[in-house]
Amino acid sequence: MPAPSAAANAATHPEAITRMVLARRAQEPGALLPILHEVQDALGHVPREVVPQIADALNLSRAEVHGVVTYYHHFRSEAPGQHVVQVCRAEACQSMGADALFEHAQARLGCHAHGGHGSTSADGAFTLNPVFCLGLCASSPAVVVDGKLHARVTPQRFDQLIGKLEAAA
Amino acid sequence: MSTAPITVYVPRDSAALAVGADEVADTLQAECARRGIALKLVRNGSRGLFWLETLVEVATPRGRVAYGPVSADDVAGLLDAGLLNGAPHPLCHGPTEQIPYLAKQERLCFARMGVTDPLSLADYERLEGWAGLRAALAMPGDTIVQQVLDSGLRGRGGAAFPTGIKWKTVAGAQAAQKYVVCNADEGDSGTFSDRMTMEGDPFMLIEGMTIAALAVGATRGYVYVRSEYPDAVATMSEAVVRAQAAGFLGDDILGSGRSFHLEIRKAAGAYVCGEETAMLESLEGKRGIVRAKPPLPAIEGLFGKPTVINNVISFASVPLILARGAAFYRDYGVGRSRGTLPIQLAGNIKHGGLVEKAFGITLRELMIDFGGGSASGRPIKAVQVGGPLGAYVPESQWDLPLDYEAYAAVGAVVGHGGIVVHDDTADMAKLARYAMEFCAIESCGKCTPCRIGSTRGVEVIDRIVAPPSSTRNGPQHNRPQQVQLLRDLCDTMLNGSLCAMGGMTPYPVLSALNHYPQDFGLATPDREAA
Numbered sequence: 001m002p003a004p005s006a007a008a009n010a011a012t013h014p015e016a017i018t019r020m021v022l023a024r025r026a027q028e029p030g031a032l033l034p035i036l037h038e039v040q041d042a043l044g045h046v047p048r049e050v051v052p053q054i055a056d057a058l059n060l061s062r063a064e065v066h067g068v069v070t071y072y073h074h075f076r077s078e079a080p081g082q083h084v085v086q087v088c089r090a091e092a093c094q095s096m097g098a099d100a101l102f103e104h105a106q107a108r109l110g111c112h113a114h115g116g117h118g119s120t121s122a123d124g125a126f127t128l129n130p131v132f133c134l135g136l137c138a139s140s141p142a143v144v145v146d147g148k149l150h151a152r153v154t155p156q157r158f159d160q161l162i163g164k165l166e167a168a169a
Numbered sequence: 170m171s172t173a174p175i176t177v178y179v180p181r182d183s184a185a186l187a188v189g190a191d192e193v194a195d196t197l198q199a200e201c202a203r204r205g206i207a208l209k210l211v212r213n214g215s216r217g218l219f220w221l222e223t224l225v226e227v228a229t230p231r232g233r234v235a236y237g238p239v240s241a242d243d244v245a246g247l248l249d250a251g252l253l254n255g256a257p258h259p260l261c262h263g264p265t266e267q268i269p270y271l272a273k274q275e276r277l278c279f280a281r282m283g284v285t286d287p288l289s290l291a292d293y294e295r296l297e298g299w300a301g302l303r304a305a306l307a308m309p310g311d312t313i314v315q316q317v318l319d320s321g322l323r324g325r326g327g328a329a330f331p332t333g334i335k336w337k338t339v340a341g342a343q344a345a346q347k348y349v350v351c352n353a354d355e356g357d358s359g360t361f362s363d364r365m366t367m368e369g370d371p372f373m374l375i376e377g378m379t380i381a382a383l384a385v386g387a388t389r390g391y392v393y394v395r396s397e398y399p400d401a402v403a404t405m406s407e408a409v410v411r412a413q414a415a416g417f418l419g420d421d422i423l424g425s426g427r428s429f430h431l432e433i434r435k436a437a438g439a440y441v442c443g444e445e446t447a448m449l450e451s452l453e454g455k456r457g458i459v460r461a462k463p464p465l466p467a468i469e470g471l472f473g474k475p476t477v478i479n480n481v482i483s484f485a486s487v488p489l490i491l492a493r494g495a496a497f498y499r500d501y502g503v504g505r506s507r508g509t510l511p512i513q514l515a516g517n518i519k520h521g522g523l524v525e526k527a528f529g530i531t532l533r534e535l536m537i538d539f540g541g542g543s544a545s546g547r548p549i550k551a552v553q554v555g556g557p558l559g560a561y562v563p564e565s566q567w568d569l570p571l572d573y574e575a576y577a578a579v580g581a582v583v584g585h586g587g588i589v590v591h592d593d594t595a596d597m598a599k600l601a602r603y604a605m606e607f608c609a610i611e612s613c614g615k616c617t618p619c620r621i622g623s624t625r626g627v628e629v630i631d632r633i634v635a636p637p638s639s640t641r642n643g644p645q646h647n648r649p650q651q652v653q654l655l656r657d658l659c660d661t662m663l664n665g666s667l668c669a670m671g672g673m674t675p676y677p678v679l680s681a682l683n684h685y686p687q688d689f690g691l692a693t694p695d696r697e698a699a
Contacts, residue, residue, distance in 0.1 A: 029472060030359075034455030037396075037435055043686030058454070071436035073455040074396045090607075091553055095516035095543065095591045103316055116610035126696070132607065134185050135364040135398050138219040138514060138521025139590065146401070151187035163207060 014144060017042045018050040021059040032068055036075055045076045073116060081120045083165055085109060086144040088160035089130045092137035097154075101141050102130065104155040108162060125169075126162075174207035175253045176228035180283065180284040180407035182215030182368050184361070190223040192241040197225075200244055206253065215343030215371020216283030217523030218270055224283075226265055228257035235265040274499065278486050278510050278523045281422075282369050288407055290415055293372045299417060301488030305380045306425045314340055317487060319495035322509030326352055326480030327555065327584040327669075329506075329573045332487075335477060338467035339385040342475035347387035349378050349429075349477045350452065350470070351484055353394040353401070354436050354443040357586030362511040363481035365523060367394065367401035369484070371408035372417075372420025375431060379418065380491055381477050390431045390473070391450050394440050395640060406433045419579065440557075440611040444576040444668045445478045446615055458613045459668045480585070482511060503529035506572045506583075516553075516589035517543045526571075533567040536590060547592040551600075551685065555584025557607055558673035560680035561597065570573075597685035602630040604677040613672060618662045619671025626662075626678065629655045633689050648690060655682070 012160055019039045025031050035054060040046050046069050055065045069075045087102050099167075110121040112129035118129035136142035139151035145161050179185075194210060201208040212242060215659045216224060220234070223236030225247075234255035236247060242405040243260065250258045263267050276282070285292035305313050318333030337509050339347060351374065355363035366374055378390050394402050409431050412418045420428045439457045442448045442620035446460035449471050470476025486508065500508045506528035512535060514521045527537075536542070543549050551561045560581040570576050591600070605626035612619045633655065634645045659675035666672040682689060 023650065030454040032450050033433065033437060033451060037437070064455075066455070067456055072439050074436075074438035079670060091557060091591075091603070092359045092516040092589045094600070094603070095589060095595065115606070118389065131397060131438075132356045132611070135358075135361040136187055137359045137361055137397075137516065137587070138518070139184050139187060139222070139518065149183055149187035 013042075014039075014043055014047045014050050015053060018053050022054065026057045032060070032065065033072075036069060040075060045079050048077055052056050076118075076119075082169075083123050083125065083145075083146050083164075084127045084129065085146075086129045086134075087140045088132070088136070088140070089117075090133040090137075092112040092133075096140035098141040101143075101153060101155060101158065105143075105158060108159060122153040174209040176211060176231070177253070178213045178226040178228075180215045181212035181221065181287070181400075182222075182283075182365060182396075184219050185215055185222040185224070186400070188222050189240055189418065193225065193239055193244060195350045196241040197248075198242040200546070204493075206248075209489055213285060214264065214281075214283045215365060215523075216271060216285050217279065217337075217365060218268065218520070219522045220520050221262070224265075224271060225252070227253055227255050231255070231668055233265045233266065235262040235268060236242050236260045237262065240472060259533050266358045270522070270524075273422045273517055273539070274525050275509050277498070277501070278373075278443045279365075279370075279483060279511055279523060280489075281373070282365060284355070285370070286369055287369050287404060288411060290372070290411060292372075295305050297489070297492055298372055299376060299488075301491035302379055302383075302417065303423070303517070304491045305383050306423060306427070309398060310384045313380060313491065316491060316495045317384070320490045320498040321488065321495075321502070321505070322483065322486055322498065322574065323415060323506070324501070325486070325510070325541065325585065327357075327480035327582065329583070332479060332483050335479070336381060336384050336468055337467070339477045342468055344475050346389070346472075346485060347385055347477075348471045349381045349385070349387045349390035350448070351378055351392040351480055351481055352443065352445060353392050353398075353450055353481050355395060355398075355481070355585070356443045357558075357585055357587050359515040359583045359589035360464055360516070360554065360556060362513055362523060362586065363556070364398050364401050365511075366481050366485050367398070367405050369391075371405050372412060373485045373488060373489045374405070374481055375408060375412050375418065377487040378431060379429050380482060380487050381424065381479070383422075383427060385475070385477055387426050387477065388430065391452055392431065392433050393442070393452060394433060395436050399586070401433050402433060439613075440607075441613045441670050442670075444670060446668070447477070447520040449476070456613075458615050459670075463668060471594060482585075497668060501527040503570055503572050504528075504574055506574070509632040510571065510583070510586045512571070512586045512588060513642065514540050514588055514590070517592045518590045519544050528572050529570045531568050531570060532562060535571075535588060536567070540590070543590060543592045545592045545594075547561045549590055550593040551591045551597060551681075553589040553591070553600075553677060554587070555582040555676075556584075556587050557604060558669055558676055559584050559587075560676040561600070561684060562680070567611075580676070580680065582673070585659050592696050597681040597688040598630060598634045598690075599688075601678045601681040602627055602634075603628060604674055604681075608628055608670060608674040614669060616665070616667040618665040618672070622658055622662045622666075622671060623674060626655065626658055628675075629658060630678075630689075652682070652689070 109126040111119040112117040120127045134142045223239035226233045322332045323329040440459040447457040453459040511525045608623035
């Protein structure tokens with residue numbers, strides 16, 4: 001029986017995780033997106049080294065899998081920062097000051113996102129992603145911090161949320 | 170001393186969670202435990218009065234009484250004041266159903282919203298749930314289709330195509346396998362009725378899709394939900410498990426021998442996948458690239474098979490049509506826009522939320538009578554109706570009836586019923602530029618007008634708004650010429666794009682230019698305004 005540390009290592013190894021996901025889902029029709037979701041949910045991103053493994057299991061080319069990973073904003077090939085912050089940039093949030101909030105978030109977190117792309121701070125503490133609508137359009141502006149939604153976020157409120165994360169670190 | 174627990178409702182809708190509903194619920198439970206009070210806590214959906222979230226309701230002999238907006242810090246004081254008896258308090262709004270915002274609505278689709286525990290089959294059944302499915306099980310497929318046709322229901326996703334005609338096409342197609350797909354990729358800013366439905370009344374969507382499956386002879390279905398809606402994905406997934414266990418889904422629906430299997434699929438953040446053919450590609454595991462039509466998805470859809478594709482609200486409207494008859498639904502509305510629309514009041518609005526009304530209501534009624542004006546207190550300048558691809562509607566058109574045809578006549582769209590309000594600080598040239606930029610970010614890249622036109626559009630708008638400067642090197646940009654270039658570009662995108670992404674991005678751009686020329690540095694209204 002392997003030592004606990006070795007077992008934990010096997011269970012978090014990207015290829016081992018991917019193998020488990022593929023064993024469960026590869027036979028489903030149109031399985032690629034569900035598989036990528038499960039891999040990213042487990043690992044935080046879709047590492048480049050598992051792309052050939054997924055391609056092989058689904059009888060696709062590596063280019064096809066890479067094309068899907070890079071097409072969708074949700075999937076990332078690089079590990080994100082320790083905390084992931086999303087700020088809505090769509091019209092309803094703009095009408096309540098989201099542009100200024102996004103500027104503030106960039107300065108506060110040391111991230112420089114542009115267009116639809118995210119950015120990770122130099123110290124790896126934060127990844128800031130623009131997001132286009134969280135469905136909280138009557139409670140704007142909206143942000144997500146490590147998966148938790150927050151509505152009516154002012155720059156002051158934003159600093160409180162981030163301050164809590166830093167205090168806990 | 171009475172020990173019967175008192176029922177208190179604290180919403181679980183993500184708009185409530187985002188303002189601390191979980192903390193309110195936790196504090197309420199802890200405080201009641203400390204005081205030795207028996208509490209029955211129900212996590213309901215949201216009533217859709219978002220400025221009052223977290224809206225706490227207490228069951229009293231005179232009905233449910235509402236308190237809001239409640240934060241965790243308010244809980245102890247509210248209990249002291251007699252919250253559990255529905256006692257007066259500055260945060261008390263009296264009986265929930267009598268709050269004017271709710272009382273003035275015509276809630277058909279959203280009748281159960283915020284009333285029930287979304288995952289309680291008993292709650293659902295008690296309030297007319299499954300009545301439509303039971304009626305449909307007793308009908309041949311073509312009778313179901315005829316009911317939907319007769320109701321006048323049109324696609325609520327934005328295209329407003331008659332739902333019954335779509336179903337009829339799929340029903341008539343010959344294939345061993347057919348599919349029912351729900352497009353729940355609600356990416357439009359200013360819209361949240363799909364999210365509320367999935368989080369707040371998921372069995373209604375399941376029932377509507379099952380009726381569609383019976384009508385057209387499909388046995389498999391998918392709900393394609395945005396990845397930005399994790400709560401909706403979780404609630405829908407749990408609802409499918411519960412519906413299946415109770416015999417409303419699966420191999421033998423309510424003992425009828427008919428089968429329908431439903432799966433929840435999570436999208437991955439591509440706006441264009443709200444376009445139905447891009448969504449099909451995505452469900453098949455590919456990049457969400459738009460397909461050329463024909464073939465129509467009703468003939469060759471998911472995995473090449475005949476497929477019914479409808480929006481969440483279209484499917485969700487069907488159970489009531491089957492339960493109460495087509496005429497009941499058709500009696501609401503105006504002209505060719507029949508029934509009700511769950512309208513979403515969003516952006517810079519004092520009382521933002523969900524307003525379900527029959528077609529025919531005006532923007533002014535919505536924004537002033539319901540919305541109470543802007544949140545900032547400043548004058549309202551522009552309203553974008555129908556999402557990022559919808560036109561900006563100026564004040565001169567705020568008295569038009571909300572009706573697909575009346576809006577089309579002025580170059581606007583009702584779309585999915587999202588209304589985003591901007592006050593007078595809005596820079597319409599900046600919003601027009603954003604529309605082009607958003608298109609550039611989200612274009613699938615298949616057709617040139619959308620892929621290239623959107624980037625050129627950003628550049629042209631930048632040149633139009635660039636401040637005049639005589640000191641710079643090189644020729645000064647000729648503003649009228651650049652405006653003409655923008656119009657030509659919009660014309661190409663409108664007429665040459667494969668889908669609504671490139672084809673409708675000109676709506677916000679041109680409406681901003683036509684109605685707010687001063688924001689583009691144009692002194693007088695542009696006479697060429699189309």
